[in-house]
Amino acid sequence: MATDEAAGLVVIGGSHAGHQVAIAARAAGFEGPVTVLSDERELPYQRPPLSKAYLMGKQPREALLFRPAAFYEEQGIDLRLGVSATAIDRAAHTVTCDNGTVLSYRKLVIATGTRVRPLTVPGSDLVGVHYIRTLADIDAMLAELDRVKSVVVIGGGFIGLEGAAALKTMGRDVAVVELADRLMTRGVGKTVSTFYADHHRSQGVDVRLSTGVERLEGENGQVTGVILSGGETLPADMVIVGIGVLPNQEIAEEAGVDCANGIIVDENTQTSDPDILAVGDCAQFEGRFYDGSLRLESVQNATDQARTAGATVSGEKKPYDSAPWFWSDQFDLKLQMTGITVGYDTEVIRGDVAAGEFSVFYFKGDTWLGTDTVNQPANHIASRRLLDAGYALSQAEAADEGLALKELVKAARKGG
Amino acid sequence: MPKVTYRQHDGSEETLEVRAGTSLMLGALTGGVEGIEAECGGSCMCATCHVYVDEAWLDKLPKVQVLEDEMLDDTASERKPNSRLSCQIEMSDALDGIVVELPESQI
Numbered sequence: 001m002a003t004d005e006a007a008g009l010v011v012i013g014g015s016h017a018g019h020q021v022a023i024a025a026r027a028a029g030f031e032g033p034v035t036v037l038s039d040e041r042e043l044p045y046q047r048p049p050l051s052k053a054y055l056m057g058k059q060p061r062e063a064l065l066f067r068p069a070a071f072y073e074e075q076g077i078d079l080r081l082g083v084s085a086t087a088i089d090r091a092a093h094t095v096t097c098d099n100g101t102v103l104s105y106r107k108l109v110i111a112t113g114t115r116v117r118p119l120t121v122p123g124s125d126l127v128g129v130h131y132i133r134t135l136a137d138i139d140a141m142l143a144e145l146d147r148v149k150s151v152v153v154i155g156g157g158f159i160g161l162e163g164a165a166a167l168k169t170m171g172r173d174v175a176v177v178e179l180a181d182r183l184m185t186r187g188v189g190k191t192v193s194t195f196y197a198d199h200h201r202s203q204g205v206d207v208r209l210s211t212g213v214e215r216l217e218g219e220n221g222q223v224t225g226v227i228l229s230g231g232e233t234l235p236a237d238m239v240i241v242g243i244g245v246l247p248n249q250e251i252a253e254e255a256g257v258d259c260a261n262g263i264i265v266d267e268n269t270q271t272s273d274p275d276i277l278a279v280g281d282c283a284q285f286e287g288r289f290y291d292g293s294l295r296l297e298s299v300q301n302a303t304d305q306a307r308t309a310g311a312t313v314s315g316e317k318k319p320y321d322s323a324p325w326f327w328s329d330q331f332d333l334k335l336q337m338t339g340i341t342v343g344y345d346t347e348v349i350r351g352d353v354a355a356g357e358f359s360v361f362y363f364k365g366d367t368w369l370g371t372d373t374v375n376q377p378a379n380h381i382a383s384r385r386l387l388d389a390g391y392a393l394s395q396a397e398a399a400d401e402g403l404a405l406k407e408l409v410k411a412a413r414k415g416g
Numbered sequence: 417m418p419k420v421t422y423r424q425h426d427g428s429e430e431t432l433e434v435r436a437g438t439s440l441m442l443g444a445l446t447g448g449v450e451g452i453e454a455e456c457g458g459s460c461m462c463a464t465c466h467v468y469v470d471e472a473w474l475d476k477l478p479k480v481q482v483l484e485d486e487m488l489d490d491t492a493s494e495r496k497p498n499s500r501l502s503c504q505i506e507m508s509d510a511l512d513g514i515v516v517e518l519p520e521s522q523i
Binding site: 385 | 523
């Protein structure tokens with residue numbers, strides 16, 4: 001079998017996690033070739049602005065790029081765009097690409113991310129039905145937007161709601177259809193869900209909860225409406241689907257690497273094959289912030305795991321152990337979340353929910369799980385640091401408006 | 417186009433033209449200046465685009481907003497009175513010639 005270069009680091013995937021692995025490996029002193037394969041044709045770019053500033057035309061395309069092309073050259077990172085890996089041969093330590101190239105690896109990092117969960121109801125393939133995942137997805141939306149008056153967003157998660165807020169701000173009629181009885185169920189608790197439903201409605205978004213979609217209808221192949229589970233039709237010149245993502249783990253699975261809901265990794269991001277690592281949205285792991293294993297779809301997780309992987313492949317240890325954090329910008333609201341709060345039983349609230357400046361601390365029994373803040377960044381940062389420090393915040397402390405969390409951080413750091 | 421000088425921790429300098437309306441963070445990244453991470457892409461969420469602004473230019477900058485102020489408490493390198501997040505500083509003709517120093521570490 002022909003190989004086209006000496007064995008080095010090969011990274012499959014060139015998004016947040018993938019490109020960062022290469023940079024982190026070089027920073028950690030990795031010697032030998034570093035190759036990053038990306039199935040997209042763009043230089044590595046930021047995804048969060050896609051559903052926000054880029055969609056609204058506030059952030060130009062070139063401002064999405066992490067680094068200019070020259071940066072990768074200077075770092076000795078061979079970025080191969082528009083190339084997909086198709087198979088891993090673990091015994092031979094090679095990766096086969098869709099262009100026929102076979103790359104030898106000493107260490108292989110899988111950073112394949114996720115793909116959107118497709119809508120499957122009748123009419124899902126009509127023109128005007130869009131997903132928010134890649135730059136190409138948004139460019140396709142933007143190309144149609146001039147003639148779009150009504151938008152229906154299917155799925156009331158972060159992506160769908162950010163898209164809804166952006167399009168409403170751009171003057172479109174927007175409806176959001178969510179199957180669950182509240183918004184952003186996977187990410188936030190009830191108080192925050194209710195606040196966001198109210199806020200979207202106050203901005204003129206038609207929010208439908210506990211509502212399914214029967215089918216999409218169209219004319220001449222173009223979507224014209226969304227038929228809801230109750231039989232009602234919402235007019236739509238554009239439909240945006242945001243109903244979750246699926247991990248791209250097949251290439252690992254087919255190579256016999258252990259997978260579940262994601263590619264299973266340890267604290268050094270190594271899979272069941274120590275020469276193969278996985279990072280970012282496609283990796284499943286256990287940690288002290290969640291009882292069980294989980295897969296996180298976030299910038300923080302991608303970046304921090306990538307740094308760990310960069311160290312691991314370079315023979316260093318930098319175990320991944322940071323408190324998870326997330327954010328979502330909708331209208332003029334800054335929602336910041338830290339910790340994994342699913343399964344909570346008690347919410348402790350600080351601030352003024354009605355005024356849109358508040359924090360919710362989540363507890364399961366006496367255990368503090370994490371915090372969501374709306375326009376209260378101080379409590380977000382302090383919560384992140386307290387989680388990192390392993391501080392056991394009590395419900396009484398959480399409820400005490402007079403207690404600045406920042407002071408607890410100082411004390412926790414001193415003590416630690 | 418207005419110019420920005422980025423001074424590395426080791427004292428080396430690079431002067432770049434940065435279009436008005438573009439952040440100093442983005443100017444550095446697209447110009448290939450090292451020493452800025454900008455993990456969150458300019459959302460004022462991560463404090464990894466920390467810079468020390470040359471004192472002579474401090475008064476010409478927009479005031480530090482609440483979110484930036486909180487994030488600045490979380491920088492990897494020491495916060496000083498002239499600390500700013502470069503994603504929150506938009507280039508303008510009035511800032512032509514500004515000098516910012518990069519901290520020793522962002523993470």
